[in-house]
Amino acid sequence: MTEPLRLSKRMSELGLCSRREADEWIARGWVRVDGIVVSELGSKVLPSQRISVERQAAAEQSKRVTILINKPVGFVSGQAEDGYQPAVALIKEANRWSEDSSPTLFHPTQLRSLVPAGRLDIDSVGLLVLTQDGRIAKHLIGEETSVDKEYLVRVRYTKGDKLPDSDLRRLNFGLTLDGKKLKPAIVKWQNEDQLSFTLREGKKRQIRRMCDMVGLKVLGLKRVRIGGVKLGNLPEGQWRYLGADEQF
Template identity: 45%
Template sequence: MSEPGVRLSKRMTELGLCSRREADDFIERGLVRVDGAVVRVLGSRVLPEQKIELIRQATLPSESRVTLLLYKPEQTAQALPKFIRAETRSPDDNSGIEFLPRHAGKLSLAGALDHAASGLVAMTQDGRLAEKIAERELEYLVQVDSAPPADELQKRLQAVRLDGAVVPPFKVTRQSDRQLRFVLHRPLPRQIWLLCEQAGIAIGSVRCIRIGSISTGSLQPGQWRYLQAFEQF
C-alpha cells in the first residue's frame, strides 16, 4: 500500500515555489515549513490541504558542486566521505559555505588514498576539476628506519621494477637520516611501499602533504574544509 500524500519537493514545484532541485536543497537546509513546522528530511510526504511555506531567507547557495580537503588519519579503514560531517569540519574553515549532508556524496578522490597512508585528500563533485586534480603531482613525506646516503638512494630506487615494468616517473630526496620526500604523478596503488620494499628501505609512515599547489595547512587528522574560491590546484 502506497504512503498517503505526495513528496514535499514535488508539491512545492506544483505550488510554483521552486524547482524540484531547489526544493530538495531548501528542505535539506531547514528552510521549508509544513503547517508551521520545519521539515528537513528529504522524501517527506504531505497532503494537499497542508500549508507549505519557504522561510524568507531561502535562496540557493552558489556552491552547487563543492570541493573538500580532508586530512586523512593513518590506517583508516572507513570510507573517506564518512569523515565529512558538521562536527569534523575544521574551525579554520573561512569559506562561508553552509554544510549540507549531500556535500559528502558523489565525490572523486585524490591524494592519500592508500589504507596505511595519512595526510591530504582532495574530494570534489566537479568532474572537470577531478580530471585536473588527477594530473597534479603529489608530495609525500616518508618516515623510514634508516635512509641510505643520497647517491645510494637514487641508485636503489631507480633500479626497481614492478611486475617487470618500469615504474612511473617519480622524484625522491633524502630529507634526513629518517625521512624521505617523494613527488609522484598518477601513482600506482602502494607505489611508495613497493619501491622502498624492493630497495631494502623499511617504512614507518607515509603522509601526503601536498596536491598540486594545495597543502594540508592547518588541518588536523580527521578534519576537513571547503576549497575556497581563490585556491587553485
C-alpha cells in the same frame, strides 16, 4: 582527427565536465551542438562541431563542492571495506576545521556523489581530496595528469647503516613496478630518518613498494601536497573546503 566520437567523451576532452556529468546534462536537454539541443545519450559529434551548455548546467556545476581532509590511519579512501570506514564518514559539521575560511555552509546533500580524487592506503595519513566536480577528478587522476603529489616518508634502512647514494638515485629514476618503468620522481632526505617523495603517478602502494626494493622499511607515510594545494595546518581527522583562490 575527423572521426565522430561520443558527445560525452568530447565534452570531457574539452574540459566542460566529466563524462557522467555530460550524460546527465544531455538527458536533461542542457547540451547544444552547433546551436541545436541534443538530448539522446550516445550521440556522436565531429571534433569541428561547436558544443555549448545551458546556463542551468553551469549553475549546477558551481554548487559542486571539493573538500580537503587530513585522513587518519584506519580509514579507507573510497568504499567501506573489511569493516573499515571510508574517509567520507568524517565529513560532518562537527569535524569541519574551525579555521576554514570558506563561506560555504555544510549540508548533507554535499555528500552525494562525493568521490575521492586519488587514494591514500589505510596505513597512510594526510591530504585526501573528495569532490563532486568531475573536472577536478579528471585533472587529478586522469591518465594525462601532470599534477605532482608530495609525501613525507619515515623510514628505517634494513640492510646496513645507511642507504647507498646509488639506491637513492634508483628511487629517483630506475625502478620498475608491475613490468613498467616508473616515471622520474624527486626523492631526497629531509632528515636522517625521513624522505620526501614527489611523484606524478600513483600506482597501488607505490612508495611502500619502491622503498621495499631498496631495503627501506616504511614506518609512516603522510601526503602533504597535491599540486598547488598544501595540507598545511589542517588537523588530522578534520576537513575544509577548497578555497575559491586555490588551484591544484
